[in-house]
Amino acid sequence: MSSKTVKELDAMFNPKSVAIIGASNREGKIGNTIIKNMQNSNFPGKYYPINPKSEEILGYKAYKSVLDIQDEIDLAVICIPSKFCVAVIEECGKKKVKAAVIITAGFKEVGGEGRIRESEIQELGIKYNMRILGPNCLGLITNGNFSFASLTPKKGNIAMLSQSGAMMTGLLDWAVNNDIGFSAFISLGNKVDVDEVDFIEYLANDDNTKVIAAYIESVEDGMKFFKIVSAAAKKKPIILLKAGRSAAGAKAASSHTGALAGSDIGFELAFKKAGVIRADTISDLFNYALTFLIATIPKGDKFAIVTNAGGPGIVTTDAMDKEKLGFAQFSEETINLLKKKLPTESNFRNPVDIIGDAPPSRYEDAIEILCQTPNSEVAGMIIILTPQSQTKPILVAKKIAALKKKYTEKTFIGAFIGGVSVIEPMKILTKSGVPTYAFPEDSVKVLKGLTYYKELLEKPIITEKTVKKFNVNKDKVKKIIEDAKKDNRAVLLSYETSQVFESYGIKAPENRLVQTARDAAENAKEMGFPLVAKIVSPQIIHKWDIGGVVLNIKTPAEAKNAFISIMTNAERLGPRDARLIGVELQEMIIKENKLKSTELIIGMSRDPNWGPMLMIGSGGIYANYVKDVAFDLAYHFDREDAQKLLNQTKISKILEGVRGEPVSDIDGVLDILERLSQLVNDFSDIVELDINPCLVFEKKEGYSAVDIKITIKM
Amino acid sequence: MNKSKPIFLCSTKAGSGKTIIAIGMFLKFKEEGFKPGYFKAIGDAMDLRPKTKTDKDVNVITAVVARQFSKEEICPQFFNPGFFLDEILPEETPAVMAHIKDSFESMQNKTDIIIIEGNHNVNQYSAINLDDIRFAKEFNANVIICSPIKDDNDLNTVVSAFNYLKLNDVNVIGVILNGLSETAYVRIEKYYKPLLKDLGIEVIGGLKKSRQLEKPTVAEIIEAVEGDLICGNYIKVKNNLIDGFVIGAMGAESASSYLRRGVNQCVITGGDRSDIALVALDASTNLIIFSGNIHPARRIISVAEEKGVPLVVAPADTFTISEQLKKIHTHIQPNEIQLCKDEFDKYIDWDKIPK
Structure with missing residues (x-):
């Protein structure tokens, strides 16, 4: 890592002098478009076109190299063939250019020479402490338009980042058409140096930016993301559209970005x-x-609906329920006030239906009554309008705008359903701080976004959360992992997993590895009965499926037969060339002997972006079919998170005790999650971990992590 | 030094590790001050194209181990095991045998002791009277039976081969058990040695499975699937070993679990499966084969270059490639010669071999 900071990005946001390397007089050339875009966007600084073959470009003196310029250069915009870029970046470095934007494509995305060039550029950026955007990007629009987009949007307070250049051009075109302004518009490209997180960090402290929005396909460094973005999100809202949600989308994104998507x-x-x-x-x-950009962040979490049409009121109620938005229950006082002002046919409860013939004054009355309630009763409202002959949408909009001005604490969202007759009212409302949409579902969704942000502001920053550390035997686990690696195994053997768990204070039954049937009989006799026997092979994942498990072994002779049967089955049904190390014998827990026994699955899979991801749910052989599981990242994971995670599963109700059953050892389960979180955070080599089943008994009897699989990174 | 009786390595079935033992033994004799020779009466001519005509084991031995001898001296005769009757009929055997004997005698004149590597199994070429029994007798050799052991069943084969050779008046000095799994290795001491001793069969050694010697190399795989390397430096990657194969036909998330468990694996998938390729590139992968000659996206090649993982495109479909890979027969590579000696020293009882 270099000693770079995002402060240096100022050279991209407020450059006073810009060198356009690859500038051209020829119409249609990128180097020509960029200068024209700078002119059209009234870039206030100095222009330094670089082109060894020209004396003057578009009225500016041209230079053969940045090294020929006398002045300091803040920003270099590079649009020359990729094979010349390394040399040019070196020149920029020597010239002490503060930042560079490489528009040119033909780097990592094409592999071979391009990939080598990109790493050379990365090294030069570090060497000369120069921040670099791109390569393979459209450019950026800050205090000037340093891109080759065909349009320049107006100034505004939204900062937009895009990992797709083509998406950026489309969005710009749309934004210009919809009169949306931006404080910055940035195409990220290959992210050789500056990535979305760096820009978010800079923009969080940028006074011109009120909201940060981004289209991303991948995240380079999840831990950096947590550290920077969680702090930035406290300062201003960050909205991300992450492409590749579906399996097909993720596949498409992977070939586009070359990044492994979690x-x-x-x-x-x-x-x-x-x-x-x-x-x-x-x-x-x-x-x-x-x-x-315009709405008020709610001061409470209960919302009302005011509507002049019953149907849309119900649709909005459904949408609020789906989004789990708080639905306001009015006090008797509020209801009485509404009764006094509204016609008797109205609905005085939420949703407030002021009926179809409502004139603007009726909207005003109803909204004002709700505005006068405490925030705990009504924090805000969705105001629905359907244009009917008595409605007068413009006047309604003006009344709402006036009320918004009067009651600044309340959140107003409009849903003006219609076409031509609601265009002007929507403009009035938007200008007055009331975001208004044509359909209620959109209004509900943005209201959900606002409440989500309100909750976020109330929570501590994730990175500042302190997590309890258990007293564990880290050295022992380290040794087990090292030994497995030496033995060329990505999967730990059963007796190793038991030791790992024991080292971290998680209870697992005793087990022994045996390598002949006679040994199985002798060891079984020593261990006592009943026992379970399981195949030990790194290549056999689903032991049951290949007949690799024998339950309820009650005698040494049965242990002997179990060994032979398991080894034969593994040979016959297991993967070709599977390494059969032997059979493990394990104490068998008889469920019938327990007052209560519930099978859980508890696991972890390391996400390429976000680190260890914990999972808990209904376990046993049907776990994959029942799919009652919940996930959380192990990043700063504490007991409260463990409880929330467990509560998301259906099996948690069973653990709490139903139909007269006793409460299960829930504390034990939470303890496993916390300790597991510590284990997988301590050892980044553990890439997958699976306990299935983890038997949870009634409170006094505890739990037992019966079948554990641990996969390590080789 | 007096001439010692030749040692004839006879196997119960193909893949018994005779070449490993022969190379190890050759180097050991050399170390002990002998002038050893190596002889293989009939080599494999699996592929009649000129560059691959000679037996691959013979190639390695002449190139690295016994460089003083020519390939012809070491291996005077080649047959294709599946079509040998197109090359020799029983009435031609005496002439072939005479030619083989000439070569053997020539080798004998130049050496103190000869290690003879037998046919693929004790019965091979019996139809033309050129089997191991014939050679062992003609060359007046002491025979060591080499046998791969997977489980107890293979022990029957060892005993049966011993009895068969004895019946034919061949002098068998013992057996070397090879390719032993973790459990089979435990069984040697516990069961096999006492049992064989009771039957009058000496166990000269038991070689544990050796990853390095038994796993195919990237070069062998590329050859088996007739693939083209599209990313990676052949010289650098050709000797890398492949420990397992994974067919990447599932969803990326399921694949992740399988691929993470693999070590030094070869992943076979479609050229359009960028998602699988990226998961594979993040796991312990030594080779990715893209089936149907479909090239992956440039981005994927770029990531593979960065990670140093070779990429190959092969003409066959994924299923056919997996079938082709099943048929791979691994051979000793020049860089594995010292390992053969180390294995020999570690697992073979040198004192039990008559010099």
Whole structure:
């Protein structure tokens, strides 16, 4: 890592002098478009076109090299063939250019020479302490348009980042058409140096930026993301659209970015932990961005609906329920006030139906009554309008705008259903801090975004959370992992997994490895009965499926037969060339002897972006079919997180005790999750871990992690 | 030094590790001050194209171990095991035998002791009277039976081969058990040695499975699937070993679990499966084969270059490639010669071999 800081990005946001390397007089050339875009966007600084073959370009003196310029250069925009870029970056470094934007393609994305060039550029950036955007990007728009996009949007307060250049051009075109302004518009490209997280860190402290929105396909460094983004999200809303949600989308994204994408659930959890608002679609991204720009963050979590039409009121109620938004229950006082002002046919409870013939004054009355309630009763409202002959949408909009001005603490979201007659009212409302959409579902969604952000502001920053550390035997686990690696095994053997768990204070039954049937009989006799016998082979994942497990062994003779049977089955049904190390004997827990026994699955899979991801749910042989599982990232994971995670599963109800059954050892389960979190955070070599089943008994009898699999990174 | 009786390595079935033992033994004799020779009466001509005509084991031995001898001296005769009757009929055997004997005698004149590597199994070429029994007798050799042992069943084969050779008046000095798994290795001391001793069969050694010697190399795999290397430096990667194969036909998330468990694996998948390729590149992967000659996305090649993982495109479909890979027969590589000696020293009782 270099000693670079995001402060140095100032040279990209407020450059005073810009060298355009590859500038051209020829119409259609990128170097020509960029200068024209700079001119059209009224870039206030100095222009330094670089082209060895020209004396003057578009009215500016041209230079053969940046080294020929006398002045200091803040930013170099490079649009020359990739094979010349390394030399040019070296020149920029020597010239002490503060930042560079490499628009040129033909680097890592094409492999071979391109990949080598990109790493050379990366090294030069570090050597000369120069921040570099791109390569393979459209450029950026900050205090000037340093891109080759065909349009320049107006100035505004949304900062937009895009990993796709083509997406950026489309969005710009749309934004210009919809009169949306930006504080910055940045195409990220290959992210050789500066990535989305660096920009978020910079933009969080940028006064011109009120909202940060980004389209991303991959995240380079999950831990850096947590550290920076969670702090930035406290300062201003960050909305991310992450492409590749579906398996097919992830596949498409992987060939586009060359980045290994973790599961979508990993991104979902990480965004929640970091406090990012996730947009599902491009239109959601902008709806959120525009909403956050103008709307009031709710001061409570209960919302009302005011509508002049019953149907849309019900649709909105359904949408609020789906999004788990708090539905306001009015006090008797509020209901009486509404009764006094509204016609008797109205609905005085939530949703407040002021009926079809409602004139603007009726909207005003109903909204004002709700505004006068405490925030705990009604924090905000969705105001629905369907244009009917008495409605007068413009006047309604003006009344709402006035009320918004009067009651600044309340959150107003509009849902003006219609076409031509609601265009002007929507503009009035948007200008007054009331985000308004044509359909209630969009209004509900943005309101959900606002409440999500409100909750986020109330929570501590994830990186500042202290997590309890258990007293464990780390050295022993380290040794076990090292030995397995020496033995060329990615999978730990059963007796090793038992020792790993024991070292971290997680209870697992005793087991022994045997390598002949006679040994099985002798060891069984020493261990006592009943026992379970299982195949030990790193290549056999599903032991049951190949007849690799024998239960309820009650005599030495049965142990002997179990060994032979398991080894024969493994040979016959197991994978070709599977390494059969032997059979493990393990104490068998008889469920019938327990007052209560519940099978859980507890696991961990290391996400390539976000690190260890914990999982818990209903276990046993049907675990894959029941799919009652919940996930959370082990990053700063504590007991409260463990409880929340468990509560997301259906099996948690069973653990709490139903139909007169006693309460299970829930504390034990939470303890496993916490200790497991510490284990997988301590050892990044552990890439997968699976306990299935983990038998949980009634409170006094504890639990037993019966079948454990641990996979390590080779 | 007086001439010692030749040692004839006879196997119960193909893949018994005779070449490993022969190379180890050759080097050991050399170390002990002998002038050893190596002889293989009939080599494999699996592929009649000129560059691969000679037996691959013979190639390695002449190139690295016994460089003083020519390939012809070491191995005077080649047959294709599946079509040998197209090359020799029983009435031609005497002439072939005479030619083999000439070569053997020539070798004998130049050496103190000759290690003779027998046919693939004790019965091979019996139809033309050129089997191991014939050679052992003609060359007046002491025979060591080499046998791969997977489980107890293979022990029957060892005993049967011993009895068969004895019946034919061949002097058998013992057996070397080879390719022993973890459990089989435990069984040697516990069961096999006492049992064989009771039957009058001396156990000269038991070689544990050797990853390095039994796993195929990247070069062998590329040859087996007739693939083209599209990423990676052949010289650098050709000797890398492959410990296992994974067919990447499942979803990326399921694949992740399988691929993470693999070590030095070869992943076979479609060229359009960038998702699988990326998961494989993040795991312990030594080779990725893209089936159907479909090239992967440039981005994937770029990541593979960065990670140093070779990529190959092969013409066959994924299923056919997996079938082709099943048929791979591994051979000793020049860089594995010292390992053969180390294995020999570690697992063979040198005192039990008559000099």
